[in-house]
Amino acid sequence: xxxxxxxxxxxxxxxxxxxxxxxxxxxxxxxxxxxxxxxxxxxxxxxxxxxxxxxxxxxxxxxxxxxxxxxxxxxxxxxxxxxxxxxxxxxxxxxxxxxxxxxxxxxxxxxxxxxxxxxxxxxxxxxxxxxxxxxxxxxxxxxxxxxxxxxxxxxxxxxxxxxxxxxxxxxxxxxxxxxxxxxxxxxxxxxxxxxxxxxxxxxxxxxxxxxxxxxxxxxxxxxxxxxxxxxxxxxxxxxxxxxxxxxxxxxxxxxxxxxxxxxxxxxxxxxxxxxxxxxxxxxxxxxxxxxxxxxxxxxxxxxxxxxxxxxxxxxxxxxxxxxxxxxxxxxxxxxxxxxxxxxxxxxxxxxxxxxxxxxxxxxxxxxxxxxxxxxxxxxxxxxxxxxxxxxxxxxxxxxxxxxxxxxxxxxxxxxxxxxxxxxxxxxxxxxxxxxxxxxxxxxxxxxxxxxxxxxxxxxxxxxxxxxxxxxxxxxxxxxxxxxxxxxxxxxxxxxxxxxxxxxxxxxxxxxxxxxxxxxxxxxxxxxxxxxxxxxxxxxxxxxxxxxxxxxxxxxxxxxxxxxxxx
Numbered sequence: 001x002x003x004x005x006x007x008x009x010x011x012x013x014x015x016x017x018x019x020x021x022x023x024x025x026x027x028x029x030x031x032x033x034x035x036x037x038x039x040x041x042x043x044x045x046x047x048x049x050x051x052x053x054x055x056x057x058x059x060x061x062x063x064x065x066x067x068x069x070x071x072x073x074x075x076x077x078x079x080x081x082x083x084x085x086x087x088x089x090x091x092x093x094x095x096x097x098x099x100x101x102x103x104x105x106x107x108x109x110x111x112x113x114x115x116x117x118x119x120x121x122x123x124x125x126x127x128x129x130x131x132x133x134x135x136x137x138x139x140x141x142x143x144x145x146x147x148x149x150x151x152x153x154x155x156x157x158x159x160x161x162x163x164x165x166x167x168x169x170x171x172x173x174x175x176x177x178x179x180x181x182x183x184x185x186x187x188x189x190x191x192x193x194x195x196x197x198x199x200x201x202x203x204x205x206x207x208x209x210x211x212x213x214x215x216x217x218x219x220x221x222x223x224x225x226x227x228x229x230x231x232x233x234x235x236x237x238x239x240x241x242x243x244x245x246x247x248x249x250x251x252x253x254x255x256x257x258x259x260x261x262x263x264x265x266x267x268x269x270x271x272x273x274x275x276x277x278x279x280x281x282x283x284x285x286x287x288x289x290x291x292x293x294x295x296x297x298x299x300x301x302x303x304x305x306x307x308x309x310x311x312x313x314x315x316x317x318x319x320x321x322x323x324x325x326x327x328x329x330x331x332x333x334x335x336x337x338x339x340x341x342x343x344x345x346x347x348x349x350x351x352x353x354x355x356x357x358x359x360x361x362x363x364x365x366x367x368x369x370x371x372x373x374x375x376x377x378x379x380x381x382x383x384x385x386x387x388x389x390x391x392x393x394x395x396x397x398x399x400x401x402x403x404x405x406x407x408x409x410x411x412x413x414x415x416x417x418x419x420x421x422x423x424x425x426x427x428x429x430x431x432x433x434x435x436x437x438x439x440x441x442x443x444x445x446x447x448x449x450x451x452x453x454x455x456x457x458x459x460x461x462x463x464x465x466x467x468x469x470x471x472x473x474x475x476x477x478x479x480x481x482x483x484x485x486x487x488x489x490x491x492x493x494x495x496x497x498x499x500x501x502x503x504x505x506x507x508x509x510x511x512x513x514x515x516x517x518x519x520x521x522x523x524x525x526x527x528x529x530x531x532x533x534x535x536x537x538x539x540x541x542x543x544x545x546x547x548x549x550x551x552x553x554x555x556x557x558x559x560x561x562x563x564x565x566x
Contacts, residue, residue, distance in 0.1 A: 063231045065245050066157060066193075068176040068183065069112075070236030071255055073148045074263055077112040077237060079178055082141060083120040084286040086182065089279075090128055090136040096286075097295060099123045103288045112239075117177045118212055121201065125179070126210030130203045134181045135460055139529040140280035142186040146271060147285075149191075150263035153255075154270070156234060157191065173197060175245050179212060190273050197245060236260055276427045276520060279459045279529045281469060283451050294453060297474060301453075305471035312386050317364050328475035333365050338443050338482045340368065346412040348404075350435050351445035352428055352509055353417035355456040356381055356466050358447050362415050363387045365480040370413040373404060375420060378464035397434060404438050415445075418502065421522035422457040426515045429522070431506045433498035440489040444505050446481035446513045459529035483512055 070077040080103070088096035102123060109116040157172060173195045174187050180198040187193045199212040233240065233252035240246055240254075268275070284290050308329055311320050324330070341347050349370070351358055359372035363386075373391045382390055391407065393400040407414050418431040435442060449456075456470035470476065486505055490496035503517075510517040526532050 063171045063173060065173045065175060065231060065233045065249055067235035067240045068174045071234050072153045074150045075148055076260055079117060080111060080288060081286050082178060083124045084291055085140055085144060086124040086136050088282060089140045100291050121179060121212050122210035125201055125208040128208045130206055130208050137181050138185040139278060141182055142190060143275055143278040144285060145186045146190060146275055147265060149266045151266045152263050154266050175243060276425055276518060277525050277528050281454050283453055283455050301472040305468060308471050309384060317367055331361055331478040334479055334481040337366060346408045346414060348408060348435060348439040348442045349415045349445050350442045350505060351415060351417055351447050353419045353422045354447050354449040355422060355470060358417060359415040360387055361478040361480055362445055368413060370415045371407050372415045380464040381467055384467060401434055401438060408439060421525055424455060424457060428506050428510050428515050428517050430519045431502040433502035436488045436491045436498040436501040440492060441485045441487050443485055444483040444509050446509050448479040448513060451476045459526055481512060483508060
């Protein structure tokens with residue numbers, strides 16, 4: 001019964017929006033409609049608001065104004081989690097703790113009111129460095145905003161923006177109380193809106209002052225753009241009627257809180273753009289209650305993490321595994337273990353990359369020591385690794401291939417992650433084909449990770465803390481799945497290109513894990529999340545570059561002195 005009511009509500013909303021936007025207009029210029037219902041979609045019988053053939057200009061131009069906070073998002077205008085994300089991810093734990101301590105005051109202000117929003121903005125932004133690309137706004141917030149989007153509201157927005165019956169697509173304008181720097185990237189990139197009306201954060205000497213200024217100029221631009229067009233509002237709160245944009249709307253559809261409470265989250269397969277990359281340490285939505293639980297857990301989590309690390313470093317696998325599982329740090333083996341070579345050449349294991357400790361759990365699942373190869377790893381991560389020293393690669397194809405071939409010739413079990421970087425979401429990045437040229441067969445290993453509080457990866461933060469964040473989680477679980485061996489001898493004999501073999505292994509692993517295969521790379525990830533190519537320069541590289549630069553400078557000086565002498 002509940003499911004039928006939900007489907008009926010979605011049908012009513014979609015039908016109303018389609019009927020209003022793509023068929024006929026109404027002649028009520030400023031009549032605000034009641035909460036969305038059958039009466040809102042059907043004109044009254046007395047002729048007021050009756051349908052009539054629209055004017056040519058109205059038939060060709062439509063503008064939809066969407067209230068993001070109360071209509072598009074299921075949270076219904078509760079913006080505290082988003083400001084907490086900015087406070088924690090961009091400002092740190094102390095700033096987040098200050099915002100949490102102010103939560104009772106925000107409740108007294110009315111946490112959805114203008115005063116509460118300005119207070120949250122001041123605490124979250126004051127003192128942060130401003131830039132052309134605010135990292136939290138493009139790398140952290142889109143994931144949580146997308147998970148908060150209501151499927152019914154999204155369908156209405158997409159229906160309004162789609163072309164229909166020979167009419168051009170509608171102009172979608174989104175209004176929100178959150179600062180523009182928090183939401184504009186998400187709304188434009190993932191939802192395809194054409195205009196965002198939001199407050200601006202004031203900047204002094206390159207830093208956010210914490211003060212917000214209203215987007216009055218943007219209201220005027222939108223109002224001028226809407227002249228001569230059929231403007232329809234889609235809101236979830238009567239407070240939107242006081243918004244300057246509401247005066248431009250000929251009709252406003254209001255969704256009641258009872259109806260919104262029954263809305264469903266947008267399914268991942270309905271996302272307009274796959275959410276492959278995102279950053280930030282938090283693996284949960286930071287509501288006030290969840291954030292309070294996190295701060296209460298941190299002292300216990302730090303002590304527990306230290307104990308877990310000591311057990312992992314000191315005890316053999318057969319003893320450490322049950323001890324760690326008793327503390328919430330578990331793992332499971334899906335399927336069986338592969339047959340290992342008894343002598344001669346070693347075995348190459350190819351696994352997807354979820355965290356820095358993937359090779360550790362491959363070693364635990366095999367109950368054998370392995371050699372992990374990595375492009376970049378902090379000294380701290382090497383020191384606390386229970387499988388010994390990691391072999392560093394240089395991203396030079398020839399030298400890296402020679403290093404891995406030497407390890408295999410020595411009989412080692414070598415673990416390589418051809419994605420080149422970690423991916424949190426259920427996707428696989430493009431596999432580098434180098435592994436297919438090193439051995440006659442490889443063993444694909446599917447890795448899945450579940451954490452409850454913190455992510456153990458980062459693109460813009462300090463990577464040396466990645467294992468520590470994993471250890472501090474209240475509970476976590478690694479799943480290791482060994483797939484059937486893949487014959488890569490055609491690559492070594494020249495009968496097949498290595499790229500085709502790499503794509504084959506990627507597809508097999510994606511099918512086993514239920515992950516989507518992409519052609520995105522490490523560079524794509526870091527350009528989006530951190531604004532760089534993701535290449536870490538070692539001290540040797542820097543010294544070599546400095547030596548080369550000094551030599552070049554000396555050569556130029558010598559050439560100039562020679563020219564003067566001649």
